[in-house]
Amino acid sequence: MYDFLEQANALLRRAGEHGGIDPAVVELLSGPLKVLSFRIPLKMDDGRRRIFEAYRVRHNDALGPCRDGTRIAPHVTAGEVKALGLLMTVKHAAGHIPAGGGKGGIVADPRQLSEREYERLCRAYIRFLRPAGPALDVPGADIGTNARTMAWMLDEYEQITGGHYPAAINDKPAILGGSLGGAEATGRGVFDATAKAVDDMGRDLDDTTAAVQGLGQVGAVVAAMLHEAGCRVVTVSDSRGAIHRGDGLDIPAVREHATANGTVTGFPGAEPLSNAALLTGACDILIPAAVQGVITADNAAAIQAGLLVEAANGPTTLEGEEILLERGVRIVPDIIANSGSVHVCQMERTQGLYDDYWDADTINGLRRKRLLDAYQAALHTAHGHDLRSVRLGAWINALKRVEEAIHLRGWC
Numbered sequence: 001m002y003d004f005l006e007q008a009n010a011l012l013r014r015a016g017e018h019g020g021i022d023p024a025v026v027e028l029l030s031g032p033l034k035v036l037s038f039r040i041p042l043k044m045d046d047g048r049r050r051i052f053e054a055y056r057v058r059h060n061d062a063l064g065p066c067r068d069g070t071r072i073a074p075h076v077t078a079g080e081v082k083a084l085g086l087l088m089t090v091k092h093a094a095g096h097i098p099a100g101g102g103k104g105g106i107v108a109d110p111r112q113l114s115e116r117e118y119e120r121l122c123r124a125y126i127r128f129l130r131p132a133g134p135a136l137d138v139p140g141a142d143i144g145t146n147a148r149t150m151a152w153m154l155d156e157y158e159q160i161t162g163g164h165y166p167a168a169i170n171d172k173p174a175i176l177g178g179s180l181g182g183a184e185a186t187g188r189g190v191f192d193a194t195a196k197a198v199d200d201m202g203r204d205l206d207d208t209t210a211a212v213q214g215l216g217q218v219g220a221v222v223a224a225m226l227h228e229a230g231c232r233v234v235t236v237s238d239s240r241g242a243i244h245r246g247d248g249l250d251i252p253a254v255r256e257h258a259t260a261n262g263t264v265t266g267f268p269g270a271e272p273l274s275n276a277a278l279l280t281g282a283c284d285i286l287i288p289a290a291v292q293g294v295i296t297a298d299n300a301a302a303i304q305a306g307l308l309v310e311a312a313n314g315p316t317t318l319e320g321e322e323i324l325l326e327r328g329v330r331i332v333p334d335i336i337a338n339s340g341s342v343h344v345c346q347m348e349r350t351q352g353l354y355d356d357y358w359d360a361d362t363i364n365g366l367r368r369k370r371l372l373d374a375y376q377a378a379l380h381t382a383h384g385h386d387l388r389s390v391r392l393g394a395w396i397n398a399l400k401r402v403e404e405a406i407h408l409r410g411w412c
Contacts, residue, residue: 002293005079007317008086014318015395018385024412025403032059032085037078038128040106042121045114052108052121056129058137059085059101062405063093065135066102067170067345069142070125070153076105080292084142087313088342091335093398095374097346102137104129110144122149123156131157133168134353140170140345143291146217147173147183167352170345179348180360181367182341187221188364189340189371190311193332194226194285196372197307201330203284206230209248211283211305213237213275214290215264218311218338220255222287227251231285235278238263239290242278243270279303288315295320303329310334325388333391335398336375343367 009030016026036056044050055078058066068088071081081103089101106125110118122145131137141150154169154176166177174180181188198205209232212223216238223233232248240263243249249270258264265272279286279294280302288294289311295303300316300323308324309332310316316324316331324331344367351357374394382393406412 002296002317003079004292004314005083007293007314008083010318011391011395012086012399015392015399018387018392019396019399021396021399021403022407022412025399025406028406028412029060029086029089029399029402032057032082033061034058035078035082036129040121040124040128042117042124044117052106054104054106054125054128055081056104056137056139057081057085057102059103060089060402061100061136062402062409062411063100064098065138066100067092067138067349068102068140068342070104070106070139070145070149071142072106072108072110072121072144072149074107074109076107078105081105084313087335089402090395090398091339091342093401094335094378094394095339095343095370096401097342099342099346102139103142104139106144108144118149119152122152126153126156127160131160131168133161134165134349138168138170138345138349140341143216145171147171147178150178151176165352167349170348171341174357177348177352177357179344179351179363180358181363182344182348183217184221185340185344185367186311186338187218187340188225189343189367190218190222190287190289190309190337191225191229192340192368192371193337193375194222194287194307194309195229196375197309197330197332198285201307204230208232208284209234209282210285210287211235211278211281212311213242213278213286213288213294214312215254215258216289219287219289222289222311223251224255226285234283235273235281236264237273237275237278237290238265241265242273242275243267244273244278244281245270285309288312291315293317295324297323300324301327306330308332309337311338313338321389321391331390332375333378333394335394336371336378336390339371339374340367343370
């Protein structure tokens with residue numbers, strides 16, 4: 001059975017060994033500094049009372065305040081949130097972002113809630129969290145949350161504190177102090193990483209095919225940008241299934257169909273597939289943009305793509321990665337590929353603190369440069385340690401920064 005937290009800690013230990021990281025630091029990072037667990041009683045529209053389990057992890061703040069997403073999904077667990085908190089610590093450090101890892105979760109299905117119930121749940125989460133402010137812990141968006149939910153959370157925080165604190169919540173609308181380009185940041189970053197990797201392989205995007213698992217906020221942006229760049233996106237999916245067309249899908253039309261019908265399935269002229277078949281189908285570039293743990297020892301040998309770009313967090317298990325690397329598949333790991341949002345969140349915080357807001361070109365330029373700099377540094381470290389895994393290169397870079405901060409603070 002797949003255990004996300006176990007996988008994340010195994011990767012931590014492996015990177016620590018290869019990078020010569022102080023074992024005491026690795027031990028400290030193997031668990032969060034603080035875990036908040038609480039239950040939210042909520043009155044539903046029909047008068048019933050329901051109880052929702054909720055979590056917030058502050059994994060490590062040696063480099064700066066804990067920051068990032070709040071996941072609202074029906075199967076969220078404390079272990080999943082702890083694993084994501086560790087990944088956020090590493091992702092921030094790998095990108096030279098002065099922040100620690102934070103992650104939140106609410107066990108609920110937003111699709112089963114009315115708009116009013118959804119808003120009350122988001123506001124209640126902030127009340128029960130008792131937010132400590134932008135200098136300690138900054139919630140952001142993740143699966144099941146978006147700019148609107150973060151606007152509710154910001155408003156609740158400001159109602160509690162009695163002031164305006166735009167830096168207290170990330171991923172909010174620009175009119176409330178959010179950053180331009182925030183909603184598309186992760187998808188754009190995945191595209192930038194993909195384009196760079198394809199170029200490094202000596203190929204052009206307009207001579208490649210791609211499959212994108214998960215046409216949500218991230219996957220939709222990636223698919224659209226690949227399509228615009230001339231890449232033939234042959235397969236896409238959502239939670240209800242996948243569609244395939246060998247000569248390439250009309251991505252704008254697919255997105256219109258999905259908006260009108262609530263799913264990509266049934267798109268005219270496309271062949272239906274399962275999500276599992278998408279992963280092993282014929283393509284040059286495979287982009288898992290849904291959930292963790294989908295590429296494993298069971299299916300890695302059947303994957304036909306020569307390049308894997310991880311848009312989701314933790315989509316590939318360690319065992320799956322070993323098989324892919326042995327076969328010569330290039331992998332751009334999640335902590336690099338999907339870090340566009342954390343770079344923009346850092347800029348969002350800076351803009352909110354200084355009340356000085358930047359144009360989209362400035363933000364997109366900085367985001368692209370910082371992400372690709374981290375990618376190049378990961379490649380360099382992997383090569384220097386004689387490792388095939390760019391993931392380990394990125395983790396080693398991150399752990400060295402966290403280790404230095406922990407030692408300077410005297411924690412270990």
